[in-house]
Amino acid sequence: MLTGSQALTPAPSPSKVSAHFTDSPTTMRSRLPAFARLMRLDKPIGTLLLLWPTLWGLWFASNGHPDPMLLLIFCLGTFLMRAAGCLINDYCDRDFDGHVERTNKRPLVSGEVKPKEALLLAAVLLLAALVLVLPLNRLTLLLTIPAAFLAATYPLTKRFLPLPQAYLGIAYSFGIPMAFAAQTGSVPAFAWILLLANLLWTVAYDTEYAMVDRPDDLKIGIKTSAITFGRFDVTAVMLCFTGFIALMAWLGLESQRGMVYFISLLIASGLIAQQYSQIMAREPAACFKAFLSNNRVGAVIFMGLVLDYGLSH
Numbered sequence: 001m002l003t004g005s006q007a008l009t010p011a012p013s014p015s016k017v018s019a020h021f022t023d024s025p026t027t028m029r030s031r032l033p034a035f036a037r038l039m040r041l042d043k044p045i046g047t048l049l050l051l052w053p054t055l056w057g058l059w060f061a062s063n064g065h066p067d068p069m070l071l072l073i074f075c076l077g078t079f080l081m082r083a084a085g086c087l088i089n090d091y092c093d094r095d096f097d098g099h100v101e102r103t104n105k106r107p108l109v110s111g112e113v114k115p116k117e118a119l120l121l122a123a124v125l126l127l128a129a130l131v132l133v134l135p136l137n138r139l140t141l142l143l144t145i146p147a148a149f150l151a152a153t154y155p156l157t158k159r160f161l162p163l164p165q166a167y168l169g170i171a172y173s174f175g176i177p178m179a180f181a182a183q184t185g186s187v188p189a190f191a192w193i194l195l196l197a198n199l200l201w202t203v204a205y206d207t208e209y210a211m212v213d214r215p216d217d218l219k220i221g222i223k224t225s226a227i228t229f230g231r232f233d234v235t236a237v238m239l240c241f242t243g244f245i246a247l248m249a250w251l252g253l254e255s256q257r258g259m260v261y262f263i264s265l266l267i268a269s270g271l272i273a274q275q276y277s278q279i280m281a282r283e284p285a286a287c288f289k290a291f292l293s294n295n296r297v298g299a300v301i302f303m304g305l306v307l308d309y310g311l312s313h
Contacts, residue, residue: 034112035121038090039083045295047082049205052298053198054078054175056305057191060255061183064309070182073132078175080129085151085171087122091115092155100216139181147174158222165206165225169199190254197247204240205294207233208279211287234280241272248301257308264304268297 040046054074058066090097090108094115097103107113126148133144150171157164173195180191203225210217210226211233217224229236245265252261271293278290 031112034107034110035117038087038107038113038118038121039125040086041083045292046086047079048295049202049298050082050172050175051075051078052295052302053173053194053201054179055302056198057176057179057194058183059302059305059309060190060194060251061180064306064313066183070136070179073136074175074179074182077129077132080125080132081147081151084122084125084129085154087118087125088152089155091118091122093158096220096222099220100213102213102216136182137185139185139187140178143174143178143181143187147171147178150174158224160223162223162228163203163225164223165203165210166199168206169202170195172202173198190251193247194251197244197251200240200247201244201294201297204237204244205291207237207240208275208287208291208294211279211282212284212291234276234282237279238272238276241275245269245272257305258312259308260311261304261308264300264308267300267304271297271300 036042058071058074090106093103094108097106098109103109108115108118130144133140150167154164154168154171157167161167176195176198177187177191180187207225207229210224214224214226217227225236226233245268249262249265252265275290275293278286278293
């Protein structure tokens with residue numbers, strides 16, 4: 001087992017034995033797939049898990065009729081912020097990822113992309129996200145400050161927070177108050193309760209994700225909810241899921257949603273029950289499959305909202 005000091009030792013990088021990268025157009029074109037992987041363009045699951053709660057917020061805030069321009073801005077902003085977050089995460093974890101089987105081929109570990117290049121691209125993406133929201137009202141602009149701070153600092157929390165997934169949950173939920181602010185000019189208590197519901201959902205699915213890497217994370221000294229919960233990990237995941245569905249049901253009652261919305265919650269509950277059967281044995285591949293299925297949970301609830309509001313009008 002690696003000690004804390006050993007865990008911080010950078011993994012061997014093929015770039016040390018290969019020729020230095022040049023800045024020629026041909027070389028840059030050949031490296032575009034590496035930059036795409038760094039931004040997780042090949043793994044849209046993270047973008048979707050960030051997008052669904054933002055769309056829930058827009059639909060609740062607008063009573064089912066979101067401003068089309070706001071819808072476009074928030075969809076593009078979600079993509080940009082998630083890509084920037086991945087770049088910052090990989091930059092901060094570049095000395096750890098080489099020791100984790102699932103991440104040891106990431107571009108910063110393999111040397112396909114230089115650390116400074118990753119930071120520069122992250123800055124460009126964050127700037128583009130800022131430009132997107134400039135036309136929005138003052139409250140929304142003010143909320144971009146904590147949103148950007150949360151996205152940039154989450155990777156550091158894995159060094160000292162027992163439950164970094166809770167911090168990620170706040171970061172992944174901040175599109176909700178921003179959506180309410182952009183659509184209505186205010187952030188009511190309803191929005192913060194929706195944020196809490198999504199925080200619980202995020203802790204649940206990201207704990208499933210952390211269960212995949214638990215053996216490697218224990219070796220390198222990274223903190224995760226899967227490690228903190230220990231033998232109660234499955235119980236904690238299911239309690240978070242239960243709290244999430246309960247709060248979503250309460251929000252449905254408060255907003256006078258119809259039968260279609262509550263049916264979508266029942267379907268989502270069925271998908272979550274299926275996840276229990278997948279994670280109870282704590283087998284990494286099954287835990288990862290359970291994590292991926294949360295995209296369907298988010299999509300089902302969103303479709304329930306869309307259809308319910310559509311039928312009510």
